[in-house]
Amino acid sequence: MRILVVEDDRDVASFVVKGLKEAGHAVEHTDNGRDGLFMAASENFDAIILDRMLPGGIDGLRLLETLRAQDNVTPVLFLSALGQVDDRVKGLKAGGDDYLTKPFAFAELLARVEALTRRGKAEGPTTRLAVGDLEMDLLSRSVRRGAQKIELQPREFRLLEYLMRHAGQVVTRTMLLEGVWDYHFDPQTNVIDVHISRLRQKIDKPFDQPLLHTVRNAGYMLRVEEP
Amino acid sequence: MSHRAQMAGTDGAAGEPRRLRPFIRSAGVRFAVAYALVFGVSAFILAFSIWYSTLGLLQHQVEAEVRADEFGLLEHEGMGGLGALSVAIANRMADAANVNAIYLLVDPTGRPVVGNLDSWPRGLTGVQEWYELPVQRQGVASVALMRATMFPDGSRLLVGRDVQARSELRLILRDALIWAFGIMVALGAFGALLIRSLFRRIIQDVAETTRAIARGELSRRVPVSGVGDEFDELAVVINDMLERLGRLMDGVRQVSNAIAHDLRTPVARARARLEDAALHAHTPETMSAAIERAISDLDGITGIFEALLRISEIEAGSRRAAFAAVDLAPMLHDMDELYAVVAEERGLKLDSSIHGPLPVIGDRQLVQQAVANLLDNALKFSPMNGVIRFQAQRHEQVVEIVVADRGPGIPENERARATERFYRGEAARHTQGSGLGLSLVAAVAQLHGGTLYLGDNHAPDEPNTGLRAVLVLPANVPPPKFVASSLPRRG
Numbered sequence: 216m217r218i219l220v221v222e223d224d225r226d227v228a229s230f231v232v233k234g235l236k237e238a239g240h241a242v243e244h245t246d247n248g249r250d251g252l253f254m255a256a257s258e259n260f261d262a263i264i265l266d267r268m269l270p271g272g273i274d275g276l277r278l279l280e281t282l283r284a285q286d287n288v289t290p291v292l293f294l295s296a297l298g299q300v301d302d303r304v305k306g307l308k309a310g311g312d313d314y315l316t317k318p319f320a321f322a323e324l325l326a327r328v329e330a331l332t333r334r335g336k337a338e339g340p341t342t343r344l345a346v347g348d349l350e351m352d353l354l355s356r357s358v359r360r361g362a363q364k365i366e367l368q369p370r371e372f373r374l375l376e377y378l379m380r381h382a383g384q385v386v387t388r389t390m391l392l393e394g395v396w397d398y399h400f401d402p403q404t405n406v407i408d409v410h411i412s413r414l415r416q417k418i419d420k421p422f423d424q425p426l427l428h429t430v431r432n433a434g435y436m437l438r439v440e441e442p
Numbered sequence: 443m444s445h446r447a448q449m450a451g452t453d454g455a456a457g458e459p460r461r462l463r464p465f466i467r468s469a470g471v472r473f474a475v476a477y478a479l480v481f482g483v484s485a486f487i488l489a490f491s492i493w494y495s496t497l498g499l500l501q502h503q504v505e506a507e508v509r510a511d512e513f514g515l516l517e518h519e520g521m522g523g524l525g526a527l528s529v530a531i532a533n534r535m536a537d538a539a540n541v542n543a544i545y546l547l548v549d550p551t552g553r554p555v556v557g558n559l560d561s562w563p564r565g566l567t568g569v570q571e572w573y574e575l576p577v578q579r580q581g582v583a584s585v586a587l588m589r590a591t592m593f594p595d596g597s598r599l600l601v602g603r604d605v606q607a608r609s610e611l612r613l614i615l616r617d618a619l620i621w622a623f624g625i626m627v628a629l630g631a632f633g634a635l636l637i638r639s640l641f642r643r644i645i646q647d648v649a650e651t652t653r654a655i656a657r658g659e660l661s662r663r664v665p666v667s668g669v670g671d672e673f674d675e676l677a678v679v680i681n682d683m684l685e686r687l688g689r690l691m692d693g694v695r696q697v698s699n700a701i702a703h704d705l706r707t708p709v710a711r712a713r714a715r716l717e718d719a720a721l722h723a724h725t726p727e728t729m730s731a732a733i734e735r736a737i738s739d740l741d742g743i744t745g746i747f748e749a750l751l752r753i754s755e756i757e758a759g760s761r762r763a764a765f766a767a768v769d770l771a772p773m774l775h776d777m778d779e780l781y782a783v784v785a786e787e788r789g790l791k792l793d794s795s796i797h798g799p800l801p802v803i804g805d806r807q808l809v810q811q812a813v814a815n816l817l818d819n820a821l822k823f824s825p826m827n828g829v830i831r832f833q834a835q836r837h838e839q840v841v842e843i844v845v846a847d848r849g850p851g852i853p854e855n856e857r858a859r860a861t862e863r864f865y866r867g868e869a870a871r872h873t874q875g876s877g878l879g880l881s882l883v884a885a886v887a888q889l890h891g892g893t894l895y896l897g898d899n900h901a902p903d904e905p906n907t908g909l910r911a912v913l914v915l916p917a918n919v920p921p922p923k924f925v926a927s928s929l930p931r932r933g
Contacts, residue, residue, distance in 0.1 A: 238651070243802065298751065299751065299755055300755065300761065300764075300807075301760065304764075305752075315750075316859070318740070318741075318744050320737075320741075339485070363927065368779075370776075370779055370780075383646045396776060397816070398779055398810065399807055400752075400807075400811050402814045402818055403815075403818040403822070403874075403879070404781070404783050404784055404817070404818045404821055404822075405784070406780050406781065406783075409783050409787045410783055412782070412787075413783060
C-alpha cells in the first residue's frame with residue numbers, strides 16, 4: 216500500500232515511517248501542511264496519516280477539508296495530541312475516517328491504517344463472509360464451520376462479523392470496543408479478552424486448525440495459518 | 443470626532459474641578475455631604491415651623507383681644523352714644539391691667555377726643571382692617587396692631603395693642619433660631635465627618651484583607667465586630683467567599699500534589715526498569731521484556747492523564763453542548779451483556795434487572811463510562827462467588843442506576859472523600875487503579891444534574907455488606923401533572 220505521512224515531529228515521523236515500511240508499505244513523508252496538501256491532491260495514496268497541528272499555515276483540519284472539497288476520498292487517519300472529545304468530533308466532522316490520540320502504540324496505528332484501506336475497498340453489500348472453512352451468512356445470521364453449525368449470541372455474532380470483515384488483519388482491543396460495543400474509552404476490566412476467549416471456545420476449540428489468533432502486544436487476527 | 447470632543451471636554455474641565463474631583467469621588471465624602479444636607483434641611487424646616495407657629499399664635503391672641511375690646515366699646519356706644527363710649531375708654535385706660543391697650547377716639551375733624559395715642563396714625567385709612575404701624579404713645583415711639591371703626595357722624599374709634607414686646611420677641615427668636623441652625627449645621631458636618639471615617643474604616647478592613655490575600659496571606663479574614671449589623675453581614679459574606687476559594691485552592695493543590703506523586707511513582711518505576719536493563723540485561727530477551735514493561739508503565743501514566751483531562755472536561759461543563767435525549771436502557775443491556783461474561787469468568791454473578799425505557803437528556807457515552815467505572819470497581823472488589831447487583835429503573839422524575847457488590851465497601855467516614863481525585867480508600871490501597879474512577883462518576887452525575895450516592899449494601903441473608911453505588915439522573919419526562927389521581931400519597 217502507498218501511505219502518506221504528514222507529521223512535523225521528526226521522531227514520531229521516522230518511527231512511523233520505519234514501522235510502516237517494515238510492515239511492507241510504501242511510505243511518503245512530509246513535515247508541513249502545504250506540501251502534504253500538494254502531495255495528497257496530486258498523487259494516489261491508499262491512506263493518509265495526518266497530524267492535526269502542522270507548521271506552514273495549513274493545519275491538518277484545513278488540509279483535509281480542502282482535500283474533501285476536491286472530492287478526494289482517500290482514507291485519512293488523524294494522529295493528534297489533541298485528545299478531547301470535541302477534538303475527535305471536529306476531526307471526524309472534517310472528513311477524517313479515524314482518530315488516534317498521541318501517545319499511541321504503533322501496533323494500534325498499523326492495525327487502524329490497514330483497517331481503513333480495507334474499508335475503502337470492500338464497501339459493497341456482502342451477504343456472505345468466509346475465512347478458511349468458517350462461513351458466515353449475514354442474511355440468515357447463521358455461522359457454520361465445515362459441516363458443523365455454530366450457535367452464537369447476537370453480540371458474539373457481531374464480534375465474529377467484525378473479525379471476519381477484517382480477516383488477515385490485526386484487530387486491536389480498542390477497535391473491537393469501538394466497532395462492536397461502541398465504547399470510546401478503555402475499561403479497566405479486560406472485557407474484550409473474555410469475550411474473545413468465549414468466541415474461541417465456540418469456533419476453534421472443537422476443530423483442529425485454530426483461526427482466531429492472538430497477536431502479542433497488539434490484538435487479534437482471524438486467518439488461516441499457512442502450513 | 444467624538445474622541446476630539448472628549449479631549450476638548452477634559453481640557454475645558456481643567457483647573458479647579460480637577461482638584462475637586464478626587465474629593466467628590468470619595469464615597470465617604472458623598473455620604474457625608476448627603477447626611478449634612480438632609481440634617482440641615484430638616485433643621486431649617488424645624489426652625490421655620492417654630493418661628494411661624496410661635497409668632498402666628500401671638501398674632502392671633504392679640505387680634506382676638508382687640509376684637510373683644512372693640513366689641514365691648516361698641517356696645518357702650520350703642521347704649522349711651524359717644525359720651526358713654528368716651529367714659530368707657532377712659533375707664534379702660536385707667537385699668538392697670540391694660541398697659542398695652544391702645545385707644546383713640548377722634549371727632550369728625552380728626553381731633554382726638556379721648557385716647558392714649560398722640561395722633562391718628564399716618565397710613566391707617568381703611569376701616570375694619572388690621573394695621574401694624576409705628577405710633578407715638580405719649581411721646582414714646584412704639585409699634586401697634588390696630589383697627590378702626592367709623593361712626594355715622596364721622597367720628598372714628600381706633601382700638602389696638604402695643605406689640606413692641608412681640609417685635610422684640612421676634613428678634614430674639616430669630617437670633618435664637620439662627621444660632622440653633624448654625625449649631626445644627628455644625629453638628630451635621632461633624633456627623634458627616636464621623637460617618638465618613640466610619641465608612642472608611644469598614645472599607646479599609648475589607649481593602650486591607652483583600653490586599654493581604656493578594657499578597658499571599660490566604661488565611662486573612664475581614665474582622666467581624668460582632669454587632670451583627672450590615673457591615674458584619676458583608677464581612678461574613680466576604681469571609682465565606684474567601685473560605686470557599688481557599689477550599690478550592692486547597693483542592694487544586696491536593697490534585698497537583700497527587701499528580702506529582704501518582705505520576706512520579708510509575709515514572710520512577712519505568713525509569714528504574716530501563717536503567718536496570720541498560721546496566722544488567724545480558725540477553726536481548728530480558729532487555730526487550732524490560733522495555734515492554736516500561737512502555738506499559740508509560741501507558742499507565744497516559745491513562746491517568748486522560749482520566750484527569752476527561753474529568754476536568756466534564757466538570758467544566760463543555761460537554762453539555764452535546765446533550766441529547768437518549769434512552770439508556772439499550773446501552774445498559776449491552777453493558778450487562780459485556781460484563782456478565784467477565785463476571786462469570788471470575789466466578790462472580792452479575793444479577794441484572796434493567797427496566798426500560800430510561801429516558802434522560804445527556805451524553806450517552808459519558809453515562810456509559812460512568813457505569814463502566816462502577817462495574818469495574820464492583821468486579822475488582824468482589825470476593826469469590828460474590829453477587830453483583832446491577833439495576834436500572836425509572837422512579838417518576840429520576841432514572842436510578844444501582845451497582846451493588848459484596849466487597850469491602852467504603853466506610854462511612856471515607857465516603858465523602860471517595861469521589862475526590864486520587865483518593866484511595868484503605869481497602870483499595872493495595873489494588874490496582876488510579877483513584878479517579880469514582881471522581882469521574884461523580885462528575886458525570888453532576889454534569890447531568892444528578893447525584894452519586896454511596897451507601898452500604900445490606901442484605902438480610904448475607905453477613906457481608908458491600909458498596910451500593912446509586913447513580914441518580916433526572917429523567918426526561920414531562921413534569922408531573924397534579925391531578926388528584928397522581929398526587930403523592932400523604933401521611
